Amino acid sequence: MSLPREQLLRAYRQMKTIREFEERVHAEIMNGQIAGFTHLYTGQEANAVGVCEQLDTADTIISTHRGHGHCIAKGADVIGMMKELFGSSEGLCKGKGGSMHVADMEKGILGANGIVAGGPPISVGAALAAKIRKNGRVAVSFSGDGSVNQGTCFEAMNMAVVLKVPAIFVIENNYYSEHTNISYAVGCDDLKARTEGFGFPVFVANGADFFSVYEAAGKAIEHARAGNGPAGVFAETGRFHGHFVGDPQHYRAKGELEDLRQNSCCLKNFRARMAETGELDAAELDVIDAEVMALIEQSVAAAKAAPRPTAEQVTRDVYINYAGA
Amino acid sequence: MSLPREQLLRAYRQMKTIREFEERVHAEIMNGQIAGFTHLYTGQEANAVGVCEQLDTADTIISTHRGHGHCIAKGADVIGMMKELFGSSEGLCKGKGGSMHVADMEKGILGANGIVAGGPPISVGAALAAKIRKNGRVAVSFSGDGSVNQGTCFEAMNMAVVLKVPAIFVIENNYYSEHTNISYAVGCDDLKARTEGFGFPVFVANGADFFSVYEAAGKAIEHARAGNGPAGVFAETGRFHGHFVGDPQHYRAKGELEDLRQNSCCLKNFRARMAETGELDAAELDVIDAEVMALIEQSVAAAKAAPRPTAEQVTRDVYINYAGA
């Protein structure tokens, strides 16, 4: 499969942006600059980008607690996101959401979500709206290997088939739910088959390879857009950090992380393929790297300089305030 | 398969008892003698009896809103049950539970349940206790073709596999959940396969044939007792009444009910087989019929004569009463 230059450049830029955003967020958390619970997407970038590169702005996604990558891939403003993580009133959610609730309705981002498997039922609703409106949109929900065991995820999958809506269930198997391996938490031997048992096709991808995800997601999106009901993408991937920042990662095998960073890096893989096919040359990608680093630097500077929210904002964005109770 | 005379007689008596219990309850509801929401099991008797005949008292079952049959099959006192349905303080639950909450811990009956798929997670807990205690018990949960779409049911199935507990999931497919056909509510084409996808064997049965259910349930129980984890029974069956008493049953095909009562009656089928094999002769079964009719008659008489609960009982069986609030 080969893509137009512009798209290749854009895909790489998106993955690199997510990578550097997350690495910088990690550093800023270590510096005590970012509060709250933050889950980093480093290592899984190709999944978000491979899917979202094929979505229109009007298509929707809904994400998880590990949402930065999905949001950036779907077009969220990086500076607005960084401001949000820093808790500024200029953040995407005015500092009220934070890492687990980054959202942007204009970009079709129905939000990161702090509740495991909170998203799939909502995505079915967005897909139902598309079906009723006959506007050709699709609704993508991202799930992890752990969230697929939550009742709401199963309900959403069956409901999507029953209502024959253009919902796409992307399952990113990074092998762990917090400290538990998928081999324990998913009782059956074949999660893809268990998922297909609900009555829709699931396309498998290598989550470390942008092109593999792009291809699988393409099939799923085509299936859904064509009015054939839901479809799934099942990608094997790995996260390069702990579940949360500070996770001792007792569950890792010796050398597991090094191996992941070495052999399952979507950026390395992308560059290797470009070198091989000659579609892009390294210099072009180096330029993107530099631009991305500058953007991230700029976003952090902006976030640090951004105004802080004030007390009276606490009771805004809600329909009533029972003051003086 | 052939069973000892005693067991054959008992199985027939149990099915007949359920049948007549339900038919009489139907009549008493029509007479306005029984209040509340009542769901009748008529037509599905072979399922409950085929399973429960192979359970010990210490094994547990948990039932559904359509629970009378399961409770009787597991050994609930028919008179205590009738008193409960009539709302007497001498009922199995002192008149506090009613049809949807008949229970008897001593008999291993963890209760009928008014919440669709409320039971399976609880049954996993009873099975977990059996595994921890290593006492060889199994825990059976009954589900309908509609309840299998509830998230709690999926969670319970996966959890049972993960914990490898002796939980048995009996799915009675009577083709309808209230007014909706399984062909609509279950998105996939093969519910048995979807269920097996969770990682345990499911044995198929004809729910109108006691022997078929007995055989399938036997395999499931053996599998679970042997420490191989959960197993399932999938039975095709039919209810002879509406979802609830008074249901206009718009969803039925013309002649569907007549056909069910004619060709899917477990009592008829049982008698036919006995006539064929000569294991029991009709006269013996007629005697049982008469005894059952007498028992049901007695239970209704007792229920009508039984004491009514009094106001002060409202605040009993709960740990505190914030009186005079």
Place this chain on the structure above:
Amino acid sequence: MPQKTMRDAINEALHQAMSEDDSVFVIGEDVAGCQGSPSGKVGEVGGVFGVTAGLYKAFGPDRCIDTPISESAIVGAAAGAALVGMRPVAEIMFADFVGVCMDQLVNQMGKFRYMFGGKSTCPAVIRFACGGGFSAAAQHSQSMYQVMTAFPGLKVVIPSNAYDAKGLLLQAIRDDDPVLFFEPKALYQAACEVPDEMYTIPFGQAAFVREGDNVTVVAFGQMVGRAAAAIDALEAEGISCDLIDPRTSSPLDEAAILESLEATGRLVVVDESPPRCGLTADIAGLAASKGFHSLKAPVQQVCAPHSPTPFSPELEAAYLPDVAKITAAIRATLA
């Protein structure tokens, strides 16, 4: 003016809202009915309480949508559709079933607007049949609206009559916040005058069902009628009461209650839910904090005891507040 039952008034509101605005649709279990059934009579049911009758025939399969028994997916579907501009009205058969879709209600739908910095709207309505009176026992008789009132971001509506039900539902459908609409199932058959045309009743505006001088009585849903009966009977003794039906437990019309209390100095609060962290305590607390200087006597809370709902008709009758208990409470505030 024509008499209509609460069931018919709600049904009419749904028909009118769906005709007016094609972004409105209904979704739930058997809201159409007979899907996939051999009879082919799809749409014959219209909900187990008949509230959505005729909508399938009038608006077709895309706007009257049956679902599997998956309440989390039903509420989620409504929430998601609303986030992208639809105005879904979902039916959850019994209020007790909030238990199986609580997260979608309180952590998702109810929090979007705030979590997302006020940049989203979620104009979804979730309808529930609530309350006691049917010997439906512990899992089919709860109010639940008092529990949902605790969650910021959700508006909570409890109509006590057919007229209010129509106007409040039309308001709920046009509202840009998620609204939980609790229909006391004991009142579906209760009729009153209901105009044929569309009208809305604003949220946070209590109704004065009775006006009087001696005692302020606040009651919700099914209890409003019982409170009115108690009050009317006391008229003969020269006891007159304000009867306030808040209609929406949140937003709550605190001003109406406090103004009445200022005039009467005596407060009785009636609700069919248990006492703890419920609406009788909530409004008694309002009086203690914001109406203290008006209070001349202890606030009387008339509610269910701290136990689940019993099945037996005698027990349920003793469990629910009735005219006698309300009457006694009114007398007690005057003692």
Place this chain on the structure above:
Amino acid sequence: MPQKTMRDAINEALHQAMSEDDSVFVIGEDVAGCQGSPSGKVGEVGGVFGVTAGLYKAFGPDRCIDTPISESAIVGAAAGAALVGMRPVAEIMFADFVGVCMDQLVNQMGKFRYMFGGKSTCPAVIRFACGGGFSAAAQHSQSMYQVMTAFPGLKVVIPSNAYDAKGLLLQAIRDDDPVLFFEPKALYQAACEVPDEMYTIPFGQAAFVREGDNVTVVAFGQMVGRAAAAIDALEAEGISCDLIDPRTSSPLDEAAILESLEATGRLVVVDESPPRCGLTADIAGLAASKGFHSLKAPVQQVCAPHSPTPFSPELEAAYLPDVAKITAAIRATLA
């Protein structure tokens, strides 16, 4: 006496209860940790807050059980095991997640005893980490105990210090009713003197954290410490307060509150949950109904506003009740 954090006190209680009674086991997400992982270090985690540390190594896989992310199945498993005689202690990581297991908590576990005519016991304990203070935002900061207090059949415990946490948890495990045990996560590191031996604290018995004459302050969980700080600072001005920590929101020690109120005539209630149908309103309502004749001033409710919990540290600080707000409320009751 040795100083222990609340985390260690709870952990110690679990070790002791499990040693004493082999029907006690723990179950939840990562309560052991590393199940199925290539490192083979099963048991290394002991819960995301470390509260169940060491239990896997001490009691093995049958009594320290990791689960998939399936809260309904976790609570159901505890409920079912308890119905057949075990004494499970389940961990639900964050109290906010009651949303995904609400039915099993309130319609199942909480109602068995009553629905079954008092013929069953369900001695299960469900532990939750609750409350704000971590910039964890709207879905990871809720109290939820006020909501659960509304459901008859469930006992609700909220320890405010390590000593109480140990004694209350041991009581919860021995209790034959289902108990919801809410651990303010902001207090896990807070230490105080905790005896090594086993002891229990009875439910429904409030603690008098401070004793005084002028004002009765009732506070829950994380707010007890803040209330104590406010009260101690006011001592200098000659203002002395009773500080009552109910420890269990249900059963509630009404007598302790009413007796103190009789002496002081002034009441401040502090909780970190929003105002509607919460514990500040509940106890203000108690005062209005059962303590009216003692009341000399409006009851002050110090609680969060009616909005979800915001993320930004500044916003959360303004959202939660603090010493300044509590101090102002105490002064206000004396004004």
